[in-house]
Each structure stands twice: as structure tokens, then as C-alpha cells.
Amino acid sequence: MHIARRFFLVRSAALIATAALPIGPARGWAVTTMTAGDLRIDSVSDGHIEFPPDFAFSTIPESERTDLLRSLGIDPQAVVRSPLNVTLLRQGDRVVLFDVGSGPDFVPTAGKLAEALAAVDVAPEDVTDVVFTHGHPDHLWGLLDDFDEPLFANAALHMGQAEFDYWTDPATMDTIGEERQSFAAGAMRRLTVVGDRITRFEDGAEVLPGIRAVMTPGHTPGHMSFQVGTPESGLFVTGDFVTMLAGFARPDLGTATDHDPELAARTRAATLAQLADQGWTILGYHLPDGGIGRVRREGEAFTFESEV
Numbered sequence: 440m441h442i443a444r445r446f447f448l449v450r451s452a453a454l455i456a457t458a459a460l461p462i463g464p465a466r467g468w469a470v471t472t473m474t475a476g477d478l479r480i481d482s483v484s485d486g487h488i489e490f491p492p493d494f495a496f497s498t499i500p501e502s503e504r505t506d507l508l509r510s511l512g513i514d515p516q517a518v519v520r521s522p523l524n525v526t527l528l529r530q531g532d533r534v535v536l537f538d539v540g541s542g543p544d545f546v547p548t549a550g551k552l553a554e555a556l557a558a559v560d561v562a563p564e565d566v567t568d569v570v571f572t573h574g575h576p577d578h579l580w581g582l583l584d585d586f587d588e589p590l591f592a593n594a595a596l597h598m599g600q601a602e603f604d605y606w607t608d609p610a611t612m613d614t615i616g617e618e619r620q621s622f623a624a625g626a627m628r629r630l631t632v633v634g635d636r637i638t639r640f641e642d643g644a645e646v647l648p649g650i651r652a653v654m655t656p657g658h659t660p661g662h663m664s665f666q667v668g669t670p671e672s673g674l675f676v677t678g679d680f681v682t683m684l685a686g687f688a689r690p691d692l693g694t695a696t697d698h699d700p701e702l703a704a705r706t707r708a709a710t711l712a713q714l715a716d717q718g719w720t721i722l723g724y725h726l727p728d729g730g731i732g733r734v735r736r737e738g739e740a741f742t743f744e745s746e747v
């Protein structure tokens with residue numbers, strides 16, 4: 440297995456045609472690539488989301504917060520920039536995305552996936568399959584483009600049955616809580632547009648050859664993670680069962696973005712233990728440095744060891 444981080448500068452075609460010198464706007468993309476046999480995995484960035492620290496760390500008891508965050512190298516007062524790492528898998532003729540980022544309607548710091556894909560020579564119409572971890576805006580809303588048309592026009596779409604049922608149930612709007620009602624409306628609209636193109640699967644299903652679904656509920660009711668290949672030569676796509684370094688240090692605490700914090704905490708502790716014991720390389724959607732690393736045990740807790 441080989442892992443490398445590369446940096447791309449992307450300029451528009453017009454600029455390249457006219458500029459003899461590297462001038463004008465260019466956007467930088469860091470891409471972490473992992474290869475194992477004929478499997479190639481890139482962590483491509485959809486941008487990031489910003490959270491006030493009081494929200495992001497609200498579930499850590501105040502008496503412990505400062506010491507815990509400082510021990511992780513995090514400034515407890517600083518705005519939290521949560522990265523958005525979309526997993527791109529290429530093997531033979533298959534081009535698979537795990538989640539599709541935020542699209543144009545969520546926050547201005549996100550929705551950059553199409554540009555990031557261009558940096559690794561993938562056009563949206565090249566994508567053969569999209570596999571969803573869950574229905575939150577930063578994972579699902581990139582399904583539609585600026586004109587509300589499906590961006591990945593040729594892709595087969597795959598979502599866990601329980602997750603699909605939750606976001607397409609009209610009652611969710613009333614039960615999700617006021618602060619997340621826009622999540623419910625946004626998911627319903629997108630899933631309605633692509634409805635009959637979505638194949639649903641259950642926990643444990645082989646969604647595509649070599650890709651197995653692992654239900655990791657709590658962050659959302661039907662949240663799924665995915666095993667790709669084997670622990671020795673493969674990857675565990677986490678989705679949001681763990682979303683920040685504090686979740687490794689204190690997996691017993693819920694997070695502010697979990698729908699069911701207690702269930703999410705139980706899922707987090709059990710799944711981190713399995714990943715540490717089985718030695719999986721993971722790709723975390725919101726983890727630093729492209730999100731590729733390993734889970735290590737540290738007493739009762741865990742650490743994320745970046746592999747870049």
C-alpha cells in the first residue's frame with residue numbers, strides 16, 4: 440500500500456491559453472492518494488465548514504474542554520474549520536464516489552468537489568457510482584448542480600434503506616427539530632429529484648464488488664460506513680461516525696452534530712475499537728490531512744494517526 444499527498448494548482452482554460460506567466464486566480468487542491476494493487480483511492484476536498492467553538496465542542500464538559508483540546512493541538516477559542524474529504528475510488532472501469540459534497544446551496548466555503556475532481560482528471564459524467572454514508576447537507580446536497588439537475592448524470596446511486604426512509608418520510612420535518620428543518624427539506628428535494636435512480640441496501644450488503652456496508656447509526660438514524668477490500672489491503676470509509684479528533688480521545692461523548700448522541704457515542708466507541716484491532720486504514724470525511732490514517736488504542740481511548 441502506498442500513500443502520497445500531492446498539491447495541484449488549477450487555472451481556467453482561458454487563463455492558461457492567454458497567460459505566458461502564471462498570473463491570475465488559481466485554486467490549490469491537496470489530494471491524498473492511496474494505491475493498493477489495482478485499487479486507487481483519492482481523498483478529494485469539497486472545501487470546509489466553519490463552526491463556532493462553543494457549538495463544535497458543546498458536548499465536552501467545560502471543566503475538561505480546554506485541557507483536552509490543547510492536548511490535541513486545538514485552540515479552544517478558535518473557529519473550527521472542519522474539512523470535507525470525499526472518497527474517490529477507481530478500480531478498472533469503476534469510478535466510485537462516497538458522498539458528493541455540499542453543492543452550491545449550503546455554505547460558501549464548501550461545494551468545491553467538481554473543481555477538486557478536475558484536478559485528478561475526473562469529470563462528473565465519468566462517475567459510475569455514488570455511495571452515500573448519510574443524508575446531511577455536506578454529504579448529499581452536491582447531488583444537484585446550479586440548475587437543480589443531477590450533477591453525476593451517468594452514476595448509479597446507492598443509499599442505505601433506513602437512511603433513505605428517514606429523509607423521504609414527510610414526518611421527519613416535524614420530528615427533526617427546528618434547527619435542522621432545512622436539512623430535512625434539502626434532503627427531501629434532492630432525493631425526490633433522483634428518487635427512482637437510487638438503489639437501497641441493508642447493513643452488511645455488498646453494495647458493489649469488494650465494498651461492504653457497515654451500519655454505524657447515531658450520527659443519523661441509518662448512517663453507513665464502508666469496508667473496501669481487506670484490512671491488509673483496503674480502506675474503511677468512515678462517513679461521520681467520528682467527526683473530530685476529540686471523538687477519538689472521548690468516544691463516549693456525543694457531538695453537536697449527532698442526531699442521537701447516546702447511540703452515536705456507543706457506535707463510535709465500538710467501531711473505533713474494531714478498527715484499531717483489525718488494523719484498517721481509514722478515510723475520515725471530517726478528519727485532518729485528507730482524512731487518511733489509522734486508529735490507535737491509547738488506554739481506554741483512541742488516537743488518529745495521520746498517514747500523510
Ligand SMILES: [Zn+2]
Binds near residue numbers: 575577578679724725
Ligand atoms: Zn458531515
